[in-house]
Amino acid sequence: MQPPPTHTLRALLRETSYLPDANARRFFRRYIVNRFRAYQPAENASPSLDAHAVEKKRHGFGKRRDVSIIEERARAVRDQGKKGLNYLRRANNGEYTCLKKILFFTYGRIGKRKYALLEHLLRPDDPTAVLEPSPLQKLYYSNDRFLSFFDAPKKASPTDYNIAISDRYRRLKTTLRAQVQNEISLGREIKRHQINTPINNVWGRPMPIKRARNIVRKWYAETMTRLLPPLPNDEFDDMQAMADGRKDISLVKRRATRIELHPAEELPPADRFAKLVQDALVLETPSKADKCIRPRQIDARLMRRMYVTVLSYCSKLEWNERYKKWESVWGRMRGMKSDFNSAAHHDHLFAGVDEKGNLPKENQSRRHQTSPDGDERDTTRERYTVVPSHANFLPPEHPVRAASKLFEKKGRVQSESEASSTPRKPALTKNRSERRARKASTF
Incomplete structure (x- = not known):
């Protein structure tokens, strides 16, 4: 059995009040209230200014639906409200993807507000000018x-x-x-x-x-x-200041659970068994928000990283008085400090490479290098790490060390002589008679 719509509305507003961003709390509260008013019959509406504004489409979320439409969409709309409630709970539990999507909705990267900002962008620069056909x-x-x-x-x-x-x-x-x-x-x-x-x-x-x-x-x-429409300048600057740490983030503490003043009396064993059977027959699947055993704590450090991510998709427009034109300013990873890459480091870690981390051409031209044993090897063709044997750790005058070097040289000379002495295979002859004559000459 689904809860009444008023319970879902209260739960949604409660979860909205826990969001870690002030703009997100205002945006989603207004959005949820207007959505519920749009699907509330006119005879049940409260006589307030906001209720009359819904009839005149002043909120931008659509006018009040007809009674027949409300009855037809009631089940689907209740499911959407339940899904939105679980999504808000997951965002308040610290899930990265859910919290990022909440901020995308708030700052107009997706959803209803994106097209509201886009409508301002599609207006002509001079609204007083009479526009002729293009x-x-x-x-x-x-x-x-x-x-x-x-x-x-x-x-x-x-x-x-x-x-x-x-x-x-x-x-x-x-x-x-x-x-x-x-x-x-x-x-x-x-x-x-x-x-x-x-x-x-x-x-x-x-x-x-x-x-x-x-x-x-x-x-x-x-x-x-x-297209990603630009944000208002004050909103963009506030988010930039929160990402840089120049402005405090308006985090909200979660309210403590209520204490039961009059706890329910313990049921007798027969009623307790009947209640257990009824709860087992419901077969309700827990949501992802209920399955979250270890929620992530939302702190200022996490929110600064979230603002840096959202800022990489946001921009603002500034008027350049010198060149008499508009300039688009995008927020690209400005949460990092300017001296981030100038920290002290050990020189031997980056020795022999240029500023881009590549080897200079003079080092790459050195094809033959001398190994610790004194042998000249082609190091550019070595793809695997050479593990030294026990003979490499012996002194040079040791007989085992000398024998191992002798065997290595003999093996190289033998492989080179075999490669040079192997006869080349004769090319295939085009004529059949020539092939028969060659075959007969071999016997």
């Missing part, structure tokens, strides 16, 4: 919105056109170009910051307008799905 809208005879973000096609080669982002959306153009240059993405990378489309089709005829419009639509849909 060159691509005029060329393709369409008023679709995705065509308004592009300039007119320019011929890049005898067979291809290039379609770039319009200068009216310089923030979008700067963010897209910076992400492509830095090769940053959560999934597949964005290959180009502009469209490369052929002039003619496979039959050598001019590209049809409908086909050209579909090429632009497909590129726009794939690129906007993989």
Whole structure:
């Protein structure tokens, strides 16, 4: 039997209050409350300003659903709430993947907030200017919105056109170009910051307008799905300060479990056995949050590492007054200190290599080196470690040491003489009569 929706709501809000990030606590509390209000019948709604705001779609999470839709989706929505509760519990237990995904949702790398930030990025730089139809809208005879973000096609080669982002959306153009240059993405990378489309089709005829419009639509849909929109500057700077340790992280202590003032009386043996049988017949599979025996403690050090990971996928836009253009600033592993690689080390560990850790060419040209025994060996061809025998530790004048050297030299000379004296196999003759004559001459 599933718990009532109010119990699930309280459990979700309780787990939300334990998240180790202040922005995550505010975001998920607002998200959970609005999701429950969207699936609450209007007759059960409280007469508050937030309840009326749901009817007017002011929260961005969708308006209140119809009663028929609520009844149809009730079971699936309750399962989603239970799944989200287990995920929040695993994040509060210190699971790395769950906690990272919570931060990705909070800072708009995935989920609902990503498209809210993307909607701000898709607005023109000058909102007061009257936007006329773009060159691509005029060329393709369409008023679709995705065509308004592009300039007119320019011929890049005898067979291809290039379609770039319009200068009216310089923030979008700067963010897209910076992400492509830095090769940053959560999934597949964005290959180009502009469209490369052929002039003619496979039959050598001019590209049809409908086909050209579909090429632009497909590129726009794939690129906007993989694009990581920039964060507000104050939010990016706060996360950067927490990653560097310049700002305290707002961790929350978990509340202690309540103490039963009136403990339940012990059941008689017959009722105790009946309760045991009922609990065994439920057959509820424990969740991953319940199976966590040793939860990881979430401290400031762990959160700084999490912020460094999230910052590598975040950026902000800054206006350069000198060059009159937007600049995209990405957070790349800034949690480390600048003097991290300048620590003291032993010189003999890195002797004989350059700054990149490679051997110089003069050392690589030395092919023959002298072994401790005085023999010249080809060390470049040795693939395995040579284990010395007991004869190598004897003094040079010892007879066993001298005999071992003599045998080694004899073996080398013999192998070289055998290699030089082995006759070469005759080449196969093309004529059958020649082969028969050669075979008869051998007898």
